Amino acid sequence: MHQKHSDYVTPTEPPIPAGEIHLPERGFAIDRRKALAVSLICWCVWGAMVSLVTHxxxxxxxxxxxxxxxxGTQHQILGSPRIQEAVRDITALGGVLLSTLTTLAAVIALLFxxxxxxxxxxxxxxLLGWGINNAMKALVGRARPELVPHLAIADGLSFPSGHSFASAMIFIGMALAFAPMxxxxxxxxxxxxxxxxxxxxIAFSRVLLGVHYPSDVIAGWFGGAAWxxxxxxxxxxPARAAADSDTADRLDPTTAA
Structure with missing residues (x-):
């Protein structure tokens, strides 16, 4: 018969005593009235940018x-090639791959x-934000700038900047999730x-790479922050109700037997 293995690790040496860490069971909620006020200001800026661009x-x-x-006549970025590479590294943080990995890592960390x-x-x-951003792009239907060379691969519509919207939505949303600790x-x-x-x-890097107008990234960032x-x-x-559901209990990795 196979010996049943315990799910717990047996240390070969005495463990180092851990310091006392007190984590709130559910955190302390962000003031929703303040969140609404900041959101309203950001939506006003976004609306103004939409009006100015469409007119x-x-x-x-x-x-x-x-x-x-x-x-120069080719409108190249000032400075050494390392600056251009650094700008590409920054803009990658708002790309689909890294932003998705960042989101998954944050969700897993919050669960644990x-x-x-x-x-x-x-x-x-x-999840809802991605749909909102796509709807915004369809609303205006602006083409990419052609005044300067594109220093990064970019396709689709230009307004608002998807990188700017996603980075504001994800990083600010993630901060709002961890701040209540x-x-x-x-x-x-x-x-x-x-x-x-x-x-x-991340938003500013899209202008330096020539793939977005400044108004694209301003509208994208304020739209992402507003959302x-x-x-x-x-x-x-709704999130609190979902967190208290039986399904959440079964899926929670910290409570699974």
Missing amino acids: HRLEAFDDAGLLWFRS LRLRREAFLFSMTV SRRHSVRYTIIGSAMIISLL AFLAEAVLYK
Whole structure:
């Protein structure tokens, strides 16, 4: 007969004592009124950009933005080739592959931290957000810029920038999911602020690579941020109900026998 193996690891040496770590069972929710207020501001900026672009009011602004930090008749990026490579590395963070892996890693981490409500909320935010972004692109139907050479592979419609929308939605949404682990406002603001800075760098890289107009990335970033904050407010109760369901109990890796 085969000996039944235990699911627990038997250490060969005495384990090092762990420090005390107190994690909230479900976290402390983000203030939904503040999330709605920030979302409203971001949606206003997004709406203004849609209106200006559809009425062709930003052509000079977009051309100047594309030509900034470029020189020569070929409009190449200033500086060494390493700068261009660094910009490509930054923009890859907002691509489909890395953004999907980042989302999966965050959801798994939230589940193992026993923050199922936040895991469900973040998952719902990203899944619905992709549909919203595609609807935005179909709404305007803007072509890619041709003023400068494309330094990265890009196809499809240009407005709003998918990388900008996705990076804002995912990084800010992820920050909103992990920020409730702390009661301190300073910690929460630092986490969310850092996510904003990272997503802004990704958005800005799309202009440097010549694949988006500045107005594309502005609208994309504010649209993604608006949705992340709005989802935090309106999807809170559905996510909590899903986290408390029997199905969630069966699928939770931390509670499976």
